[in-house]
Amino acid sequence: MRSDAERNYARILSAAKTIVAKQGAQASLRDVARRAEVGMGTLYRHFPTREALLETLLRDRFEALAAKAAALESARDPFAALAEWLREFLSWTPFRGLASALMATLSDQESALHASCHAMRQAVGRLLARAQESGQVRPEVDSLDLFALVNAVGWVSEQAPDLAARQERLLGFVLDGLASQQDDADSRECR
Amino acid sequence: MRSDAERNYARILSAAKTIVAKQGAQASLRDVARRAEVGMGTLYRHFPTREALLETLLRDRFEALAAKAAALESARDPFAALAEWLREFLSWTPFRGLASALMATLSDQESALHASCHAMRQAVGRLLARAQESGQVRPEVDSLDLFALVNAVGWVSEQAPDLAARQERLLGFVLDGLASQQDDADSRECR
DNA sequence: TTGACAAGTGGAGCACTGCTCCGATTATAC
DNA sequence: GTATAATCGGAGCAGTGCTCCACTTGTCAA
DSSP states (O other): OOHHHHHHHHHHHHHHHHHHHHHOTTOOHHHHHHHTTOOHHHHHHHOSSHHHHHHHHHHHHHHHHHHHHHHHTTOSOHHHHHHHHHHHHHHOOOSTTHHHHHHHHHHOTTSHHHHHHHHHHHHHHHHHHHHHHTTSBOTTOOHHHHHHHHHHHHHHHHHOHHHHTTHHHHHHHHHHHHBOOSOOHHHHHHO | OOHHHHHHHHHHHHHHHHHHHHHOTTOOHHHHHHHTTOOHHHHHHHOSSHHHHHHHHHHHHHHHHHHHHHHHTTOSOHHHHHHHHHHHHHHOOOSTTHHHHHHHHHHOTTSHHHHHHHHHHHHHHHHHHHHHHTTSBOTTOOHHHHHHHHHHHHHHHHHOHHHHTTHHHHHHHHHHHHBOOSOOHHHHHHO
């Protein structure tokens, strides 16, 4: 890559990081270009779609989360490991619209983000399987359920500050819902 | 109201219903005006904000849901009543972006939608309280938790058709998470 | 050191958006 | 039939995503 191209690439990424953090995933790309002191053409040359830009911003973190999941696979308590990973996942909210972007990549195989978080999803899938094998999580839960619900909690947190403050609590409810249940609806009534 | 104004009001609402169902809450208002065969000025005269338009589209349904909640207050099994209401709530997905719009109204007291669904939220709050009094739902859950989680499930369903197909299932997990828990994390490990 | 030239740049331009404004129109009351 | 206030419609403004291409510039062989 030519040296000026490399410089611009870095400038764009840096500008995008700031602006996306402030305005969310729907930030104006013109604003990004402006802040990077670069033309629209240059921005689109380096990042042909908005998603490509977001993917580059997120890639490192996805890899780190995948690694974290891999490390937790050997933890003593599989359920606690799963819970820890989910908390870690949710603790990092770089911008509004992340949850939505992540859900969109599930069905869009072409998307840059799809490939980028595939490894992460696989790794957390193994965490889930371990928790199920140990009998701590309901067997009918699959990793799509898990991913959808944790993103749902993330989405709620994006909606308002007072909801973000409840994130831990909501995740707790969801985790309890995924955990193996001793009672069914009928026996619950008898308590 | 002048007769031509009344006619245009109805035309706009009818057009909005169709277009919002197709394009979601972010539908182009120009499209709505075009379909209603009305100028932009006319549309904005009747509905000064996009929210005002959505609110009018939703109002009837909110009232019906509030009534349904009120009716369920005398049900025999409070938990089943709550579950039934939540299922009813989720069964009606008039357009993409509804969940987000509803969450936004929570913090925005000025919004037309805020007033419009206040009664509904109060009614379902009473359903929740009954289920808690009967010991079927954890006492620490409040109606904001409930509203947030049910909207989160609704949001997930908006993201992809195969996720919409899991709506019942996801709601089930969430409901089990809100239900009174017999076991804590330690005892779960022993099973 | 100097061209040659591909690689890279930047911004004008198009079609769209939300929203405002105001001259033209029209339903209605007298 | 006319006065007039209510209503209408679309031009216009500032913004958006994205494309296109004339121009500039870094690189490298001569």
